Amino acid sequence: MRGRNMNQVTLNINGQAHTLDVPADMPLLWALRDKLNLVGSKYGCGVGLCGSCTVLVNGVPMQSCTLSAISLAGKEITTIEGFAPNNDHPVQIAWNDEDVPQCGYCQGGQILTAAALLERNPNPSDADIDDAMSGVLCRCGTYPRIRKAIKLAAKVAAEKGGAA
Amino acid sequence: MNATRQHPDLNRRAFLKVSLLASGALAIGVHWASASGTDQLPDGTWAPNLYVRINRDGTVTILSKNPEAGQGVKTAFPMVVAECLEVDWNDINVEQVPLDDRYGRQVVGGSYGTPDGWDDLRIAGTGALYLLQAAAANQWAVPVSECSAKSGVIHHKGSNRSVPYKELLDGAAALPVPEVSELKLKSRPEDFTLLGTFVPGVDNRRIFTGQPLYGCDTRLEGMLYAVFEKCPNFGGKVLSANVAQIRELPGITHAFVVDGTSDLTGLMPGVAIVAETWWQANTARDQLQVNWQTSQSDSTADYDRQAKALATGPGETLRADGDVESAFDSAAKIIQASYYYPFVSHANLEPQNCTALFHESGKMELWAPSQNPKSGRALVAEVLEIPEDRIHVNLTRIGGGFGRRLRNDFMVEAAWIARIVRRPVQLQWTREDDMRHDFYRPAGWHHFKAGIDDRGRMTGFDHHFITFGKDGRPVSGAGLSPGHYPAGLVPNFRLRQSLIDSHVPTGPWRSPGHSAYCFAYQSFFDEVALAAERDPLEFRLDLLSRSFGEPPIDLERSSATLRIAAEKAGWGRDPGPNRGLGMAFHFDHGGFVSHVAEVVAMGSGIKVEKVWSGIDVGPVLNLSGARNQVEGCVIDALSTAQQEITFADGAVEQSNFYDYDLLRIGQDPEIECHFIQSDHSPTGLGEPPIAPATPAITNAIFAATGTRIRELPFGRAGISVQV
Numbered sequence: 004m005r006g007r008n009m010n011q012v013t014l015n016i017n018g019q020a021h022t023l024d025v026p027a028d029m030p031l032l033w034a035l036r037d038k039l040n041l042v043g044s045k046y047g048c049g050v051g052l053c054g055s056c057t058v059l060v061n062g063v064p065m066q067s068c069t070l071s072a073i074s075l076a077g078k079e080i081t082t083i084e085g086f087a088p089n090n091d092h093p094v095q096i097a098w099n100d101e102d103v104p105q106c107g108y109c110q111g112g113q114i115l116t117a118a119a120l121l122e123r124n125p126n127p128s129d130a131d132i133d134d135a136m137s138g139v140l141c142r143c144g145t146y147p148r149i150r151k152a153i154k155l156a157a158k159v160a161a162e163k164g165g166a167a
Numbered sequence: 168m169n170a171t172r173q174h175p176d177l178n179r180r181a182f183l184k185v186s187l188l189a190s191g192a193l194a195i196g197v198h199w200a201s202a203s204g205t206d207q208l209p210d211g212t213w214a215p216n217l218y219v220r221i222n223r224d225g226t227v228t229i230l231s232k233n234p235e236a237g238q239g240v241k242t243a244f245p246m247v248v249a250e251c252l253e254v255d256w257n258d259i260n261v262e263q264v265p266l267d268d269r270y271g272r273q274v275v276g277g278s279y280g281t282p283d284g285w286d287d288l289r290i291a292g293t294g295a296l297y298l299l300q301a302a303a304a305n306q307w308a309v310p311v312s313e314c315s316a317k318s319g320v321i322h323h324k325g326s327n328r329s330v331p332y333k334e335l336l337d338g339a340a341a342l343p344v345p346e347v348s349e350l351k352l353k354s355r356p357e358d359f360t361l362l363g364t365f366v367p368g369v370d371n372r373r374i375f376t377g378q379p380l381y382g383c384d385t386r387l388e389g390m391l392y393a394v395f396e397k398c399p400n401f402g403g404k405v406l407s408a409n410v411a412q413i414r415e416l417p418g419i420t421h422a423f424v425v426d427g428t429s430d431l432t433g434l435m436p437g438v439a440i441v442a443e444t445w446w447q448a449n450t451a452r453d454q455l456q457v458n459w460q461t462s463q464s465d466s467t468a469d470y471d472r473q474a475k476a477l478a479t480g481p482g483e484t485l486r487a488d489g490d491v492e493s494a495f496d497s498a499a500k501i502i503q504a505s506y507y508y509p510f511v512s513h514a515n516l517e518p519q520n521c522t523a524l525f526h527e528s529g530k531m532e533l534w535a536p537s538q539n540p541k542s543g544r545a546l547v548a549e550v551l552e553i554p555e556d557r558i559h560v561n562l563t564r565i566g567g568g569f570g571r572r573l574r575n576d577f578m579v580e581a582a583w584i585a586r587i588v589r590r591p592v593q594l595q596w597t598r599e600d601d602m603r604h605d606f607y608r609p610a611g612w613h614h615f616k617a618g619i620d621d622r623g624r625m626t627g628f629d630h631h632f633i634t635f636g637k638d639g640r641p642v643s644g645a646g647l648s649p650g651h652y653p654a655g656l657v658p659n660f661r662l663r664q665s666l667i668d669s670h671v672p673t674g675p676w677r678s679p680g681h682s683a684y685c686f687a688y689q690s691f692f693d694e695v696a697l698a699a700e701r702d703p704l705e706f707r708l709d710l711l712s713r714s715f716g717e718p719p720i721d722l723e724r725s726s727a728t729l730r731i732a733a734e735k736a737g738w739g740r741d742p743g744p745n746r747g748l749g750m751a752f753h754f755d756h757g758g759f760v761s762h763v764a765e766v767v768a769m770g771s772g773i774k775v776e777k778v779w780s781g782i783d784v785g786p787v788l789n790l791s792g793a794r795n796q797v798e799g800c801v802i803d804a805l806s807t808a809q810q811e812i813t814f815a816d817g818a819v820e821q822s823n824f825y826d827y828d829l830l831r832i833g834q835d836p837e838i839e840c841h842f843i844q845s846d847h848s849p850t851g852l853g854e855p856p857i858a859p860a861t862p863a864i865t866n867a868i869f870a871a872t873g874t875r876i877r878e879l880p881f882g883r884a885g886i887s888v889q890v
């Protein structure tokens with residue numbers, strides 16, 4: 004019967020090692036939410052279409068609902084909880100200054116995706132933003148603010164004299 | 168302004184109640200009672216509508232009674248208290264309270280949060296300040312009128328003395344409570360310092376650091392996870408299911424049939440699967456075999472056929488002013504057109520969920536992302552036969568409402584499962600469950616006929632609306648009020664209605680009725696203006712310049728929003744090749760909104776470049792929240808205009824964002840908001856901006872491309888929205 008065997012995996016999440024027993028096919032999203040009570044990564048579609056479940060894997064935004072937990076051993080996983088817990092990252096500062104959220108449900112995914120964009124492109128154009136961010140749905144329609152906040156974050160990061 | 172507040176029930180009056188808590192904090196509450204005295208709850212406790220605490224350390228705690236679904240109430244309401252109490256925003260804490268009858272209405276919906284709270288909040292803040300000032304004046308033996316307040320400090324100018332509120336709490340508590348009519352409540356935008364400014368949301372930090380906030384974030388000791396499989400064909404019953412086999416699957420703790428009821432808004436029949444992790448519960452569904460008994464086979468194709476047949480009939484007349492037929496006979500020109508929009512889904516980004524714990528004592532405890540938890544509690548009480556006072560509902564932040572969560576099917580499902588399981592359990596729907604078991608915005612067909620005179624004024628307007636109903640009445644979310652615009656603005660007016668029988672669940676969808684109907688009539692107005700060779704702005708302003716009988720809406724406030732949107736958009740300019748401007752106006756839920764959209768044609772697609780909005784909802788409370796709602800409404804309109812829910816064999820055909828994709832970043836227009844600030848009581852913004860957004864865009868599409876969109880979604884006219 005499928006999924007009968009539990010697999011043990013050690014995941015490096017937010018700088019901490021966690022050893023878990025998970026079904027072989029369990030996506031990282033559910034390992035985070037139900038095994039580790041890290042509920043910042045959100046379930047929106049389960050099939051890679053909304054980006055609410057975005058985490059950083061070795062710094063790259065990935066949709067945790069489409070990655071099996073056991074495939075991530077040895078990778079560095081960052082969730083929104085571990086991204087910048089003091090809320091002082093330029094993206095978080097800009098997100099607050101522009102007051103991006105409405106319901107807020109998508110925003111963890113938006114923030115991680117935006118931070119990864121700025122990491123590799125400190126001064127993104129509108130087209131770069133569309134490109135990088137189009138995988139993260141916002142049902143409430145906060146897109147104009149997301150765009151403004153990314154540009155503001157780029158400025159904040161530049162003023163801080165470092166990469167975002 | 169007279170400070171005696173009138174409740175919709177004219178025999179009720181506001182009272183202030185002040186007390187010193189054990190912690191030494193000064194507590195201020197407001198409640199509405201019969202004019203003769205105070206109302207008490209059956210248990211003898213007093214029932215405040217609102218509660219504010221000034222703490223010993225100088226901070227102020229405001230209890231937020233309404234659920235927060237992104238409409239911004241958890242930030243805007245405390246701002247009103249801070250404004251009236253003259254304290255710094257940084258000294259304010261907000262606490263979400265559970266469902267509790269003492270707090271009166273606890274609903275997100277109908278944009279009523281703002282009008283409901285406006286008086287209570289100002290009374291609480293102003294009443295507390297009144298007492299603090301009086302306490303300071305007493306202490307210094309000076310007249311109250313010589314004392315002023317700012318940033319949590321009372322100041323006496325003559326003697327240059329100051330005292331912080333926190334040192335006045337005992338003195339204030341000892342004073343007689345003022346009559347509400349003695350309070351001078353701020354009401355004019357020019358008196359505000361905090362209100363009307365841009366204030367970020369109070370939950371932002373928690374959101375940005377991924378802290379638990381939402382219904383699905385609830386985690387309880389020993390909690391199990393559940394899924395609930397319902398028949399895709401609405402109303403289907405379970406004849407049998409292989410639950411014994413499912414129970415053998417890894418991680419599964421329970422699997423059972425729920426007989427349920429036949430109430431589409433309540434506990435529907437289905438199969439519950441409960442497991443140690445949600446993934447295991449949901450994966451077990453792959454092996455689930457249910458033998459369903461179905462009783463209907465509604466389909467979009469069949470609805471279309473019925474609508475076509477009804478279109479030629481007379482329908483039921485809901486309103487008839489003057490004589491439309493003779494107006495048409497004497498008209499200089501007749502214009503006719505038919506419009507259609509499909510069913511749509513709410514598609515909240517947080518799929519429905521609820522966490523429940525049935526305590527050994529017989530008490531049911533729920534954690535519910537509900538827009539209307541009180542009705543959810545009543546539903547649970549009715550179906551599970553548990554007295555309401557044994558049901559406790561905790562309110563969580565909500566990942567999108569839009570009217571979907573005014574229905575509480577997910578609450579009763581979770582409660583039912585939890586009572587059987589006897590452990591805390593979280594029911595989490597999949598996206599597919601959510602899309603296939605929504606309460607859809609019903610489709611509608613509108614057949615319009617207008618007659619204009621030789622000056623191009625509408626003299627007759629006939630509107631045949633074909634919608635869905637049961638027993639001669641429209642189903643939820645399907646009705647149109649006979650007072651709807653342009654009733655009362657055209658001398659000869661007739662509204663007729665025909666109903667199609669339906670067996671699918673429907674319900675309120677963001678600005679129910681308005682957000683659908685406005686697309687139809689405001690597009691048709693453009694057609695009439697064009698046929699009359701009149702400018703769409705001038706045509707609309709002229710229509711708002713006179714009424715026949717009582718004006719149905721405030722004509723001046725309506726026109727002002729049109730004028731400002733048009734002025735800011737540069738209405739009348741030549742937008743250039745392949746570009747066009749379109750406009751629309753609507754009034755609903757107390758708000759007046761006009762939009763002008765600029766569209767550019769790009770091959771077979773279009774791009775909505777910019778939208779200028781003119782809005783009058785009285786004074787703006789939080790500029791950030793207000794703009795956010797306008798932006799969100801415009802984007803929602805554009806997104807939804809590309810979507811449709813269709814039915815085949817009694818079930819929904821769409822299932823996930825594959826076939827119901829929402830607008831993505833880059834497709835959104837730039838949006839410029841212009842608020843007309845007035846001292847009318849403020850009203851909500853979660854709904855009014857959406858209705859006129861769709862027709863402003865479709866009218867602009869016509870101006871840019873010559874394609875008149877008479878049917879939604881846009882795809883029917885071969886139009887897509889480009890990045």
Ligand code: FES
Nearest residue numbers: 047048049054068
């Ligand atoms: S939940 Fe992973 S992309 Fe939607």
Ligand code: FES
Nearest residue numbers: 106107141142143
């Ligand atoms: S803020 Fe609600 S989904 Fe993005």
